Amino acid sequence: MPLRETLPMTASQLGLIVEDAASEIYIFSVTDFAFLLVNRGARENLGYTLEELRNLTPWDLKPELSEAQFREKVRPLLESDSGDLVFETVHQRKDGSLYDVSVHLQLLRQDDERIFFAAIRDITHENTLKRALVERGEELEKALASREVLLQEVNHRVKNSLQVVTALLQLQAKEVREDNLKAALLDARNRIAVVAAIHQRLYMNGEHSLVDVAEFLEELVTATIRSLSIRDQISAKLDLQHGISLGIDRAVPLALVVAELLTNSLKYAFSEKEKGTVGVDLNSDDSAITVRIYDDGVGIPQAEKSSSQTGLGTKIIRALSKQIRATLSEKSGQGGTEVTLVMPLK
Amino acid sequence: MKILIVEDEALIAMSIEAVLEENGYDVVEIADDEASALFAAARHNPELALVDMRLAGGDSGVSVAKKLNAMGVAVVFATGNCPGAAIENLAIGCLHKPLSDDQIIAGLTVADAKRRGSSNPPPPPPGMHLFD
Numbered sequence: 001m002p003l004r005e006t007l008p009m010t011a012s013q014l015g016l017i018v019e020d021a022a023s024e025i026y027i028f029s030v031t032d033f034a035f036l037l038v039n040r041g042a043r044e045n046l047g048y049t050l051e052e053l054r055n056l057t058p059w060d061l062k063p064e065l066s067e068a069q070f071r072e073k074v075r076p077l078l079e080s081d082s083g084d085l086v087f088e089t090v091h092q093r094k095d096g097s098l099y100d101v102s103v104h105l106q107l108l109r110q111d112d113e114r115i116f117f118a119a120i121r122d123i124t125h126e127n128t129l130k131r132a133l134v135e136r137g138e139e140l141e142k143a144l145a146s147r148e149v150l151l152q153e154v155n156h157r158v159k160n161s162l163q164v165v166t167a168l169l170q171l172q173a174k175e176v177r178e179d180n181l182k183a184a185l186l187d188a189r190n191r192i193a194v195v196a197a198i199h200q201r202l203y204m205n206g207e208h209s210l211v212d213v214a215e216f217l218e219e220l221v222t223a224t225i226r227s228l229s230i231r232d233q234i235s236a237k238l239d240l241q242h243g244i245s246l247g248i249d250r251a252v253p254l255a256l257v258v259a260e261l262l263t264n265s266l267k268y269a270f271s272e273k274e275k276g277t278v279g280v281d282l283n284s285d286d287s288a289i290t291v292r293i294y295d296d297g298v299g300i301p302q303a304e305k306s307s308s309q310t311g312l313g314t315k316i317i318r319a320l321s322k323q324i325r326a327t328l329s330e331k332s333g334q335g336g337t338e339v340t341l342v343m344p345l346k
Numbered sequence: 347m348k349i350l351i352v353e354d355e356a357l358i359a360m361s362i363e364a365v366l367e368e369n370g371y372d373v374v375e376i377a378d379d380e381a382s383a384l385f386a387a388a389r390h391n392p393e394l395a396l397v398d399m400r401l402a403g404g405d406s407g408v409s410v411a412k413k414l415n416a417m418g419v420a421v422v423f424a425t426g427n428c429p430g431a432a433i434e435n436l437a438i439g440c441l442h443k444p445l446s447d448d449q450i451i452a453g454l455t456v457a458d459a460k461r462r463g464s465s466n467p468p469p470p471p472p473g474m475h476l477f478d
Contacts, residue, residue: 253356319356323378323402 024120026058030078030107033057033070036115045122047094058118063098064089074116077107081114088123100127151208159203162196190227191316194220194259198252211251213289214240214282220255221280224262233270237279244284253320254291254343260313261293261339269297269337288345294338347371347458348392350419352410354378354402362396365447371454380405380413387419394457396450397437399425411436420461422453428475439476449473 018025024042028035035053043050046061059070077083084106091101105118169189176182197219201211221236246254262278270276281292321328326343349371353359359376366373374390377383379402387395395414399407411421421437423429428440438457441449452471459467460476470476 315360316357319360323354323356 024101024122026116026118026120028058028116028118030114030116033059033116042120045093045099046091052094061091062089063092074105074107077105081109082107091120091122099124148208152203152206155199155203155208159196159199162192162199166193166196186227187312190224190263191256191259193223193227194255195252197223198248198255202248209247210245211248212242213244213246213251213254214242216251216255217258217280217282217291220259221262221278224259224266225278228263228266233275234266235275235277237277240280240282241284244282244289246289250324250343253324254289254326254341257317257320257324257326257341258291258293260317261341264313265293265295265297265337269295284345286345289343291341291343292338293341294336296336298334298336347394347454348374348390349454350374350383350386350390350392350395350414351376352378352383352395352397352401352407353424354398354400362445362450365450366454369451378402380410383410384413384417387414387417392419394420394422394454394461396422396424396441396454398443399423399427399429408436420457422457435477437477439470439474442473442475445473 019039020041021039022041023039024045025037025039026035026042027037034055034057038048038050038053043053046053048056057067057070059065059067062070065073073085073087077085084104086102086104088100088102090098092098100123102121102123103118104120105116108115108117166189169185169192173182173185173189176185198211198216201216201219202208205211217240218238221238225234225236258280262280265278269278276295276297278295279293281290281294283290317328321341324343326341329340331338349366351359351362351366351373353362353376356376356378359378363373363376374392375386377386383395383397383401386392395411397407397411397414401407401410407423407425411423414421415436423437423440424443424445425440426443428442438460439453441453445453449471452468453474456468456470456474456476
């Protein structure tokens with residue numbers, strides 16, 4: 001009779017189904033742990049007949065577990081008289097070969113009879129996949145680690161090379177007697193030193209592509225004041241928001257523009273004053289970074305603005321501002337000069 | 347000859363522009379991405395464009411070259427890595443960065459000769475790769 005018409009199923013029908021099920025089903029006694037019933041899936045995978053299995057216990061099939069260990073494992077089930085246990089181990093076939101298994105073991109009660117019921121899944125394939133995944137994960141981690149090392153090494157070399165270039169220009173400047181030429185070489189050296197400093201930051205922070213803007217601006221102000229030998233005359237006021245990071249592609253142009261603006265301030269604002277203050281403010285919101293460079297000097301004289309030295313500086317400021325899509329606005333007067341740069345964050 | 351420079355490093359572009367202008371070329375504009383390059387080409391009608399293969403915002407020099415060609419502008423690529431194979435008639439050739447002043451001028455002279463269909467173009471300078 002078709003199955004559907006005989007519901008509820010009889011025990012024997014269920015038994016037939018269990019016998020043919022793909023999972024391995026084992027029923028064994030709570031007294032001596034010998035197998036009472038083992039389904040076809042289990043028998044075929046193991047290679048034992050039912051008669052052979054009736055003389056075996058679970059630990060006979062499990063090379064990883066001794067009798068004592070197995071009894072210990074199931075003790076909680078026996079003591080609480082209920083519950084189930086899930087664990088992974090290895091089965092050994094009659095021919096000695098092994099396969100990984102996941103065991104779901106239950107203690108079942110039928111009137112005053114208790115019986116162990118285990119549904120066991122061959123997880124060999126699953127474990128092979130898991131192992132392959134773990135191996136792949138380890139390979140990727142190793143690759144990532146060696147990439148980090150490589151980037152660090154590259155940053156180190158670039159930083160060193162830029163410092164060499166800076167030194168060459170410095171040496172050349174010393175060789176030259178003529179003031180104009182000396183000044184031009186030192187200007188070039190100072191600009192390259194700005195680029196070198198960015199790479200130095202990258203290397204020092206172990207960062208491969210980002211720099212903290214506040215950190216390099218602070219260093220830039222100090223370095224610029226030092227390079228113009230006006231440390232005693234100028235005090236710097238810094239109000240810099242930390243935690244703003246930029247990639248090298250924008251940090252370098254930004255640094256060069258700020259360096260030009262700072263240098264302009266320091267070179268011209270205090271030519272007639274004894275002392276003064278130069279200041280840099282940095283802040284940002286989600287949409288843009290704002291840098292304000294100001295001084296309380298005399299304001300940039302018109303004559304200086306058209307000299308050839310400033311000519312290049314202005315060209316650099318304009319070209320690089322355009323490159324980073326920044327807008328510049330300037331206010332200049334008797335009380336000093338203020339330039340504000342706004343760079344959009346995309 | 348009118349030239350369009352398509353290069354996203356502003357200072358490098360400025361430097362190339364200075365060399366070209368010193369040697370009698372008319373640099374119509376410096377564009378740093380595809381959109382501004384095409385806009386500049388439409389506005390100024392340069393004869394030739396010097397195009398860096400990697401541009402701002404991930405734009406590709408190859409894509410720009412395709413479109414400039416369609417507008418009748420000849421292209422010379424400039425890049426750190428010249429492609430091994432000729433890219434489908436997109437450019438006259440490729441200049442290998444970093445470029446010296448002499449290389450740029452010599453390279454553009456050759457490119458101009460080829461562009462005009464000269465039967466006896468001068469040989470390419472070292473660092474220039476011609477696509478035939």
